[in-house]
Amino acid sequence: MVADEAPTPSPALTAERDAIIDALGPVVDGIAATFGPMCEVVLHDYRQPEKSVVALAGSVTGRTVGGAMSEIGLRIVARGDAAADDLNYVTRTPAGGLVKSSTMVLRDSTGAVFGALCVNVDVTAVGEAHALLGALAGLGRAVTEAPVTTFGNDVDSVVDAILDTHLTGQRRSWAGLDRAGRLDLFRGLDEHGVFAVRRAVEQVGARLGISRASAYSYLSQARAAAAPTPDPDGGPA
Incomplete structure (x- = not known):
């Protein structure tokens, strides 16, 4: 049981949201192909939070189609229609990988948020190279630890x-x-x-x-x- 049940959308809105999800499927593959193997693109349908991942290309966070939303997705759901795009933030996987991400919310024609398109780029090697170059140059290193985010299919x-x-x-x-x-x-x-x-x-x-x-x-x-x-x-x- 959900603590707060969202109102049931009209059949027209449901069809509209389904069409937006369907239209973004090729976009997922296109973005991932453009940026290469260090990029993962995830399409979320927040109408089914326990299995919100409806399309995915690339492998950065280890999720699969049918997987659950992350902590980031849950925060968007909590904000409801007041949620905004979150661009170029950095997080860390539990295994220690550094990930630069952008989360763009999906809205229907009424402005209601019902999903998100997420782009995750593994920048672990970039961070390590930056640290190495800084050490070679004798530069002090101000470390800002990225927060750990749990990504999972469950x-x-x-x-x-x-x-x-x-x-x-x-x-x-x-x-x-x-x-x-x-x-x-x-x-x-x-x-x-x-x-x-x-x-x-x-x-x-x-x-x-x-x-x-x-x-x-x-x-x-x-x-x-x-x-x-x-x-x-x-x-x-």
Whole structure:
């Protein structure tokens, strides 16, 4: 069960979105062929987050068609129609590879976000060459560590990785968190789109050792606390 069910689009919008996905299939192959073996292009259909990868060319993140969205995709889903393109960002795979990426959201004619076209370029060798040339030239090296992003064909592993990252950030176990800390944890997971995935609430509850009902309760309280308070004129505060 999804924590928030999206409204069902009209048959016309569904057909329009299907047509956009179909039209981008050849684009995926064309971009990957242009940039060569260090490039991967992934087409996502966010209407099915557990198997959002509907077309793929190249191999940088190790995913296959039918695979799940990454943490980046979950964040886009969490932002909904307010999501924007994210261009030329750098991330790191769990194996240590350095990847330069661009994620371009797909919208239908109403402006609703329903997918994304992602381009990933493995720049690990470029980073190593840069470090070597800097060392040879005697230049100081200011290291900016790229964040690690979990890419996988199994959405459960992505959810687990996000949960582990948030617990590490809290520097405490679930048992060591007070109520405010527990609500912050659920709020952070929600902001990263974790609960857009079916059964994610149950999965998070099981990982934390709490019941399904308790997990839903914490999520509801976290959302209520984060909701804007209306002003007397009816607008957000």
